[in-house]
Amino acid sequence: MAERDYYEILGVAPNASEAELKQAYRRMAMKYHPDRNPESQEAEVRFKDAKEAYEILSDPQKRAAYDQFGHAGVNAGAGAGGFGAGAGNFADIFSDVFGDIFGGGAGHGGAGAFRGADLRFTLELSLEEAVAGTEKDFEVPTMVRCGACGGSGAAQGSKPQTCTTCQGHGEVRVQQGFFAIRQTCPRCRGSGSVISTPCRRCNGNGRVPEQKNLSVRVPAGVDTGDRIRLAGEGEPGERGAPPGDLYVQITVRDHPIFKRDGSHLRCDIPISMPTATLGGELEVPTLDGRVTLQVPAGTQSGRIFRVRGKGVQPVRGGSHGDLLCRVKVETPVNLTARQKELLEELAETLEVGGDRHNPQSNSWLDSVKSFFENMKF
Numbered sequence: 193m194a195e196r197d198y199y200e201i202l203g204v205a206p207n208a209s210e211a212e213l214k215q216a217y218r219r220m221a222m223k224y225h226p227d228r229n230p231e232s233q234e235a236e237v238r239f240k241d242a243k244e245a246y247e248i249l250s251d252p253q254k255r256a257a258y259d260q261f262g263h264a265g266v267n268a269g270a271g272a273g274g275f276g277a278g279a280g281n282f283a284d285i286f287s288d289v290f291g292d293i294f295g296g297g298a299g300h301g302g303a304g305a306f307r308g309a310d311l312r313f314t315l316e317l318s319l320e321e322a323v324a325g326t327e328k329d330f331e332v333p334t335m336v337r338c339g340a341c342g343g344s345g346a347a348q349g350s351k352p353q354t355c356t357t358c359q360g361h362g363e364v365r366v367q368q369g370f371f372a373i374r375q376t377c378p379r380c381r382g383s384g385s386v387i388s389t390p391c392r393r394c395n396g397n398g399r400v401p402e403q404k405n406l407s408v409r410v411p412a413g414v415d416t417g418d419r420i421r422l423a424g425e426g427e428p429g430e431r432g433a434p435p436g437d438l439y440v441q442i443t444v445r446d447h448p449i450f451k452r453d454g455s456h457l458r459c460d461i462p463i464s465m466p467t468a469t470l471g472g473e474l475e476v477p478t479l480d481g482r483v484t485l486q487v488p489a490g491t492q493s494g495r496i497f498r499v500r501g502k503g504v505q506p507v508r509g510g511s512h513g514d515l516l517c518r519v520k521v522e523t524p525v526n527l528t529a530r531q532k533e534l535l536e537e538l539a540e541t542l543e544v545g546g547d548r549h550n551p552q553s554n555s556w557l558d559s560v561k562s563f564f565e566n567m568k569f
Contacts, residue, residue: 195263198245206259207310209436210250211382217246222373252437256421259439261508308335308427308436315440317410319447323479323504325412332406332438335399335427341391343428345398352385360384383433399428408440413507415452418442449477455513456503462522463487478502478515485517492552493521 199206202216220242222228229235248254248266258266313332321328337343346352354360358377362384366375376382390396408420419439426436450457461474471489475482476499485497496518503513527535542549 196241198249198258201241201245202249207312208249209309210307213246213249217242217250252423256423256437259421260419307434308429310436311426311438313438313440314443315408315410316443316445317414318445319450319452320479321410322414322442322444323412325410325414327407327409329405329407331403334402334404336402336404337428338391338394338398338400340393341398343398344387345391345394345396346387347389347391350387350389352383352387355380355384355386358384406438410442411507413505414442414444415507416442416444418507450479450515452504453516454504455506455510456516457513458516458518460518460520461485463491463519465521465524467491468493468519468521474519476515476517487519491519491521493519495519 199208202208202213202220204212204216208216221239224235224239224242226236226239248258254266311332311334313330315328315330317326317328338345341348344352355362355377357379358364362377362380362382363374364377366373377384380386387396391398394400404425406422406425408422410420414420419441422438422440424435425438428435444452450459452458457479459476461476463474467474467487468491469489471491472487474485474487476485478499479502483499483502485499487497496516499515499517501512502515505512524531
């Protein structure tokens with residue numbers, strides 16, 4: 193059975209912030225908790241799915257593994273009878289949600305901090321760089337903490353004041369019939385504080401735009417579509433909140449000789465008709481030098497020769513790939529009169545041999561003859 197995407201289960205985007213994940217989980221937990229749906233098996237399944245999804249996505253390390261490798265990156269530890277490395281966050285929201293449902297529970301103990309947005313940067317590599325690994329410096333436009341106010345958003349000489357609407361908690365409690373729910377404070381937007389005198393440089397946001405210089409180490413064996421997570425290198429949160437992450441998306445440029453096929457490399461090599469007929473040696477390029485390929489006499493166009501160990505070592509482990517060389521017999525062009533005479537003489541001698549010289553051609557002609565005999569036109 194196919195495993196559902198964790199982001200789809202919670203109904204959030206892949207770049208959802210921690211606050212958005214928490215809000216989505218709270219909403220689903222309140223809706224599908226078994227105590228509220230005692231006779232619904234579907235609700236129980238939905239509740240367990242949401243619980244598992246939030247357990248993974250609320251833990252930065254598990255989320256990074258899931259983003260890069262999918263369920264294969266987290267299956268070893270997901271749903272294994274405990275909360276794992278993310279137990280603290282998960283237990284906190286579990287208590288928070290069901291404190292709301294049953295009318296009790298502890299408060300937050302502080303204002304909500306809105307984590308900064310995650311960023312994505314596309315890094316283009318040559319095939320050589322992707323196979324061998326490299327280190328790249330790059331520049332990315334982002335928002336950085338305002339130096340004038342230190343990220344607080346308040347003008348110099350002033351400071352944010354505790355929000356009087358939520359008393360600094362960032363949330364307000366709303367009674368809806370039997371249930372009590374918490375909502376983001378409309379006045380401070382969840383920060384727990386308000387700014388009466390905003391910083392002129394950042395207009396109270398606590399962040400300013402800037403080009404950021406970064407460096408990333410690219411491991412050997414990456415391919416197009418792989419991502420590298422740089423923790424904390426995304427946008428800083430508003431008013432000093434923690435930053436998001438930066439995801440470096442790998443794109444490998446087309447190579448003039450080689451084409452990657454998983455852990456293997458493929459290439460087409462033209463050879464002359466005499467070499468294909470009589471046999472010989474070919475000098476073949478690889479990503480780490482040259483090798484000599486022995487071409488046996490009578491080689492047909494399209495034959496593939498394998499050069500072991502000259503492919504790619506996958507970034508996720510596994511056996512080293514090979515180089516697969518497909519030979520393509522090239523028809524000579526721009527012949528002189530004498531060369532044409534020699535070919536005509538050769539053709540006459542080959543006709544005498546029949547099947548012995550042209551086994552594929554004669555086999556194909558026999559198939560065509562049989563086809564026409566069985567068809568009625």
